[in-house]
Amino acid sequence: GNSVTQMEGPVTLSEEAFLTINCTYTATGYPSLFWYVQYPGEGLQLLLKATKADDKGSNKGFEATYRKETTSFHLEKGSVQVSDSAVYFCALSDYGGSQGNLIFGKGTKLSVKP
Amino acid sequence: GAVVSQHPSWVICKSGTSVKIECRSLDFQATTMFWYRQFPKQSLMLMATSNEGSKATYEQGVEKDKFLINHASLTLSTLTVTSAHPEDSSFYICSARDSLYNEQFFGPGTRLTVL
Numbered sequence: 001g002n003s004v005t006q007m008e009g010p011v012t013l014s015e016e017a018f019l020t021i022n023c024t025y026t027a028t029g030y031p032s033l034f035w036y037v038q039y040p041g042e043g044l045q046l047l048l049k050a051t052k053a054d055d056k057g058s059n060k061g062f063e064a065t066y067r068k069e070t071t072s073f074h075l076e077k078g079s080v081q082v083s084d085s086a087v088y089f090c091a092l093s094d095y096g097g098s099q100g101n102l103i104f105g106k107g108t109k110l111s112v113k114p
Numbered sequence: 115g116a117v118v119s120q121h122p123s124w125v126i127c128k129s130g131t132s133v134k135i136e137c138r139s140l141d142f143q144a145t146t147m148f149w150y151r152q153f154p155k156q157s158l159m160l161m162a163t164s165n166e167g168s169k170a171t172y173e174q175g176v177e178k179d180k181f182l183i184n185h186a187s188l189t190l191s192t193l194t195v196t197s198a199h200p201e202d203s204s205f206y207i208c209s210a211r212d213s214l215y216n217e218q219f220f221g222p223g224t225r226l227t228v229l
Contacts, residue, residue: 043220
């Protein structure tokens with residue numbers, strides 16, 4: 001079945017450091033891929049998405065590229081801020097562009113120190 | 115952006131009692147709402163999908179008689195944990211899918227502790 005694997009956390013970085021959170025997936029067909037962020041005490045928010053191979057999703061300085069050949073969707077940011085501290089979830093949906101039946105990774109907690 | 119609320123944000127109850135959790139889409143109509151369960155350091159696990167006016171579709175292994183879902187209107191879905199036991203203690207999260215943009219918006223979650 002479909003599944004998502006993302007790197008274990010927690011990840012602790014200093015402000016302005018480079019961030020990579022790895023995410024790989026297993027799926028039949030052509031899923032859409034997503035990164036969600038959960039700030040403390042809040043619900044999950046969609047950070048970025050990509051719906052087909054080689055698409056790059058980007059938002060708030062974060063980027064992720066849909067790599068079909070490596071079944072990956074790694075999240076990157078060139079310079080993190082303290083306000084980026086949150087839990088990040090990689091997810092896939094096998095309903096094309098729609099977000100029916102999302103399958104989530106376990107989440108990676110990011111802490112950014114000043 | 116679209117807002118989804120959950121009530122209560124946390125609840126403590128005695129074993130054997132029932133607890134109702136509400137999920138509301140505040141500024142959009144949601145024909146479909148989802149209920150997830152999240153254990154500490156674990157992923158969100160989809161429990162059920164509810165469509166307004168029809169019975170919920172439960173994922174394999176989720177007891178429909180224990181987790182009652184009612185999606186009575188386009189802005190409200192409720193999850194009732196019946197005869198709760200300590201193993202039901204968890205973080206329950208709902209999401210509502212916007213009909214126009216087909217995107218899921220998540221509520222802040224409800225932490226249930228069963229003593």
